[in-house]
Amino acid sequence: MGSALNLCLRIRRKMPGFVDLVFTLFRWLFNGVNPLWRWVTSFPGVRFLPRLPLPWWTRSGSASDEETGTEDDFTGDEYKADQADEFYCEYDSSWETEPGESSQPKRARYSGGLRNNNFSRFQNAARDMQKYRNATNVILQEYRTATELNSTTKSEEPQELHTMPNLSFYLGKTPSLPDGVYIKDFHHSWKGKYNQLERVHTFIQWLFPLQEPGMNYEAKILTRKEIEEFRRSDVAKENLLESYKLMLDFYGIAFKDGTAELIRADNWMERFENLNRHTHNNLRITRILKCLGTLGYPHYQAPLVRFFLEETLVNKELPNVKESALNYFVFAVLDKRERRKLLHFAYEHYEPKSQFVWCPKKIQDVWSARSEEPKMTERDGWTETSVLNK
Incomplete structure (x- = not known):
């Protein structure tokens, strides 16, 4: 898996524009299927994919996430509440995107202990x-x-x-x-x-x-x-x-x-x-x-x-x-x-x-997943993991 990561990052360093487009389209295609997307991004070589922006034509509003600074506000699609989630609370609207506080969700089942x-x-x-x-x-x-x-x-x-x-x-x-x-x-x-x-x-x-x-x-x-x-x-x-x-x-x-x-x-x-x-x-x-x-x-x-x-x-x-x-x-x-x-x-x-x-x-x-991502360092106009320097 380490060699695959090295290869992926080397290709992306040599051809950043093309590979970025491929990865961005890849994320756009799978982002709506949350369980599948989480499974795909669980592999070490592609854990950085959730950080990539969606294509501009798939975003709501006129400004990008970078322009509005909404990344730190956790307002992306991956932060939308799922009523079937193990820890979905029917009295908490923190992760709801619709205006208002009240909601009528399905009751979730959660583990014991x-x-x-x-x-x-x-x-x-x-x-x-x-x-x-x-x-x-x-x-x-x-x-x-x-x-x-x-x-x-x-x-x-x-x-x-x-x-x-x-x-x-x-x-x-x-x-x-x-x-x-x-x-x-x-x-x-x-x-x-x-x-x-x-x-x-x-x-x-x-x-x-x-x-x-x-x-x-x-x-x-x-x-x-x-x-x-x-x-x-x-x-x-x-x-x-x-x-x-x-x-x-x-x-x-x-x-x-x-x-x-x-x-x-x-x-x-x-x-x-x-x-x-x-x-x-x-x-x-x-x-x-x-x-x-x-x-x-x-x-x-x-x-x-x-x-x-x-x-x-x-x-x-x-x-x-x-x-x-x-x-x-x-x-x-x-x-x-x-x-x-x-x-x-x-x-x-x-x-x-x-x-x-x-x-x-x-x-x-x-x-x-984001906390487990390798630390990135700036080099040659592209960020790549320290594993390339070993």
């Missing part, structure tokens, strides 16, 4: 996260439509503020209940009070309100009108960002150079130990992620999830956060392309890969 248990837990979590994404996307679409119809995107303080307890709290008009703490007092007096932030359970619903109830019966759920007015208010959104910073500090996390990217804070060892010990914080983090997406900061979701994936899967520092990160955190991200990137990162670093259940098996096979 630990993978079975992992997949069952994932499905149960995915159901909750799909409800959140569906509800939030509907409201955000309504908000965008209303904004386009109005000449201004910001509004004065709404007259019916008394019917919006969460917005009133974030504007500093009313305190939280039952603690009686105003938003600025949380930001200034509670920062660094780690024992207080850990032991008090009534504040989190006020700092990060959602459209779903929590444990504090004196906190109120968000209404659609309240979400719309909140997103229009600079004061409310600035205060929400301060609340996010408060909790990041509590978890031992800090912003990197004024960007949305996150790094370990100076006190990360102490705070990580607390996070591992008190797993109810996983529920808090899920709430924070949902709130960021609902109230105007969806671009902060993926960096927070990426941070926890790196700490759990790469650095092995937060083992008791790992399951929540995979089942809940990733799927709180509203941006479908960002979810795909996060899942790819998770798959790359998850061990053992035989127990990874958070995306379809077909897509896992594509990623595995």
Whole structure:
């Protein structure tokens, strides 16, 4: 097989245009027959074929993958969800190309053992996260439509503020209940009070309100009108960002150079130990992620999830956060392309890969095949494997 690979690559180096055309047409012919295509590309000599572009006349849209940068977004035909896949989840739209979140797929059969248990837990979590994404996307679409119809995107303080307890709290008009703490007092007096932030359970619903109830019966759920007015208010959104910073500090996390990217804070060892010990914080983090997406900061979701994936899967520092990160955190991200990137990162670093259940098996096979490709080096205008230099 090694000599065949050498011959193939030498021919392609001597006649790049002709052979590229042959390989591209070969891929185009077989790409629609996914099982056969995966079998063909499993041979070492042709594993690089999935990377070759399809002919321009077979692509949808006016721009190529290279021009639009969609390769990193995992939007090619090989990433389309197959409802008969071993790990197709009916509550996850990450790999669906059609707009919308809901779907009515066929139930897939999957293997037993630990993978079975992992997949069952994932499905149960995915159901909750799909409800959140569906509800939030509907409201955000309504908000965008209303904004386009109005000449201004910001509004004065709404007259019916008394019917919006969460917005009133974030504007500093009313305190939280039952603690009686105003938003600025949380930001200034509670920062660094780690024992207080850990032991008090009534504040989190006020700092990060959602459209779903929590444990504090004196906190109120968000209404659609309240979400719309909140997103229009600079004061409310600035205060929400301060609340996010408060909790990041509590978890031992800090912003990197004024960007949305996150790094370990100076006190990360102490705070990580607390996070591992008190797993109810996983529920808090899920709430924070949902709130960021609902109230105007969806671009902060993926960096927070990426941070926890790196700490759990790469650095092995937060083992008791790992399951929540995979089942809940990733799927709180509203941006479908960002979810795909996060899942790819998770798959790359998850061990053992035989127990990874958070995306379809077909897509896992594509990623595995690409990770097994020989490293390529540039020479004579063509990339060929180091085997030619041996």
